[in-house]
Amino acid sequence: MRAVYQALGLTPVMAVELELYLIDRERSRSGAPLPPVSPGSGKRSRQTQVYSMADLDDQSALLAAIAEASALQRIPAFTAVAEYAPGQFEVNLQHRPDALVACDDAVLIKRLIKALARQHDLDATFTAKPYPAQAGSGLHLHLSLQDGSGANVFAGDGEPSDNDALRHALGGLVTLLPESMALLAPNANSFRRFTPRVYVALAPTWGYNNRTVALRIPAGPSHARRIEHRVAGADANPYLVTAAILAGVHYGLTQRCDPGVAVTGNADEQREPNLPLTWGEALEAFALSEILPEYMGSDFCHVYYQTRAAERRRFQAVVTALEYEWYLLA
Numbered sequence: 001m002r003a004v005y006q007a008l009g010l011t012p013v014m015a016v017e018l019e020l021y022l023i024d025r026e027r028s029r030s031g032a033p034l035p036p037v038s039p040g041s042g043k044r045s046r047q048t049q050v051y052s053m054a055d056l057d058d059q060s061a062l063l064a065a066i067a068e069a070s071a072l073q074r075i076p077a078f079t080a081v082a083e084y085a086p087g088q089f090e091v092n093l094q095h096r097p098d099a100l101v102a103c104d105d106a107v108l109i110k111r112l113i114k115a116l117a118r119q120h121d122l123d124a125t126f127t128a129k130p131y132p133a134q135a136g137s138g139l140h141l142h143l144s145l146q147d148g149s150g151a152n153v154f155a156g157d158g159e160p161s162d163n164d165a166l167r168h169a170l171g172g173l174v175t176l177l178p179e180s181m182a183l184l185a186p187n188a189n190s191f192r193r194f195t196p197r198v199y200v201a202l203a204p205t206w207g208y209n210n211r212t213v214a215l216r217i218p219a220g221p222s223h224a225r226r227i228e229h230r231v232a233g234a235d236a237n238p239y240l241v242t243a244a245i246l247a248g249v250h251y252g253l254t255q256r257c258d259p260g261v262a263v264t265g266n267a268d269e270q271r272e273p274n275l276p277l278t279w280g281e282a283l284e285a286f287a288l289s290e291i292l293p294e295y296m297g298s299d300f301c302h303v304y305y306q307t308r309a310a311e312r313r314r315f316q317a318v319v320t321a322l323e324y325e326w327y328l329l330a
Contacts, residue, residue: 001099001246001295008253010153011146012246014102015095019137019234020113021130022059022087023123030321033130035086036122045086062120066113075108085134097146099242106238128185128233129192136193136200137234141245144226154225160208160217161262169227170206170259172252173215173245177204177231179289180244181275181282182308184232188315193233194277201231202273205263212267247295279312
């Protein structure tokens with residue numbers, strides 16, 4: 001992938017945001033996760049409060065350990081915030097002018113958080129949807145492009161929509177989203193995250209500082225203008241997600257793709273869900289893909305499809321407790 005960008009005289013600059021849940025090491029009777037017990041109150045957290053300072057205080061010892069270990073390992077983690085559900089947090093990594101290194105950062109911080117959580121008598125999970133009634137955990141990637149002089153080609157004095165490189169990059173990402181879904185959502189649980197009105201895109205949309213779209217242009221100064229890709233779950237492989245994103249951007253730039261009109265307001269209320277939002281539909285779209293194999297190789301795409309399809313068959317062969325409850329004596 002690096003070579004195709006070098007041919008354009010461009011360098012991808014990427015940063016990763018990861019959402020996760022801290023959970024009790026004790027499980028429910030059914031094996032489901034439980035929110036952690038507050039060290040301060042001794043009670044299990046049930047509240048839903050985004051950016052809660054109390055939640056940060058409750059886990060301050062663990063968060064401090066993560067910050068210290070990240071610095072020692074030179075992992076550029078620079079903020080952590082409490083997210084939308086009990087025990088849910090987001091960790092932000094600094095941008096890198098090397099997409100492969102940005103992916104390495106994501107894998108290393110996952111391993112570090114899991115290990116340190118165990119030392120604090122907790123578990124950390126990057127499952128996309130551990131609680132049916134709570135928010136899912138995403139893997140958000142931020143992308144800009146540098147030219148040979150180090151300037152951000154997405155920057156400019158005018159409106160973002162006036163920047164051809166930015167528009168074409170968005171257009172390529174919109175085009176490739178359907179066939180990329182099997183990479184962005186790799187397993188059965190991944191698709192439980194795609195529900196309306198929880199800041200998860202259900203259609204290939206884009207907009208300015210809009211968290212309901214798939215591709216967001218965050219607010220900020222022109223020189224920091226970038227695309228935030230918000231579709232992948234925290235359970236996805238960051239290397240494969242990045243490869244799909246870079247393929248989409250390159251395709252858009254070279255084919256001069258148009259992303260359509262930016263969404264203003266709630267995308268769920270304006271666009272019908274039309275991404276492949278089940279595991280079977282995503283795998284079918286991936287199997288029929290024509291663009292991704294040109295970038296990722298037909299052999300890889302074949303093997304990836306076969307392994308995911310085999311896992312799906314094994315998953316569907318399991319008879320669940322709910323089926324016994326609903327159907328056994330019906």
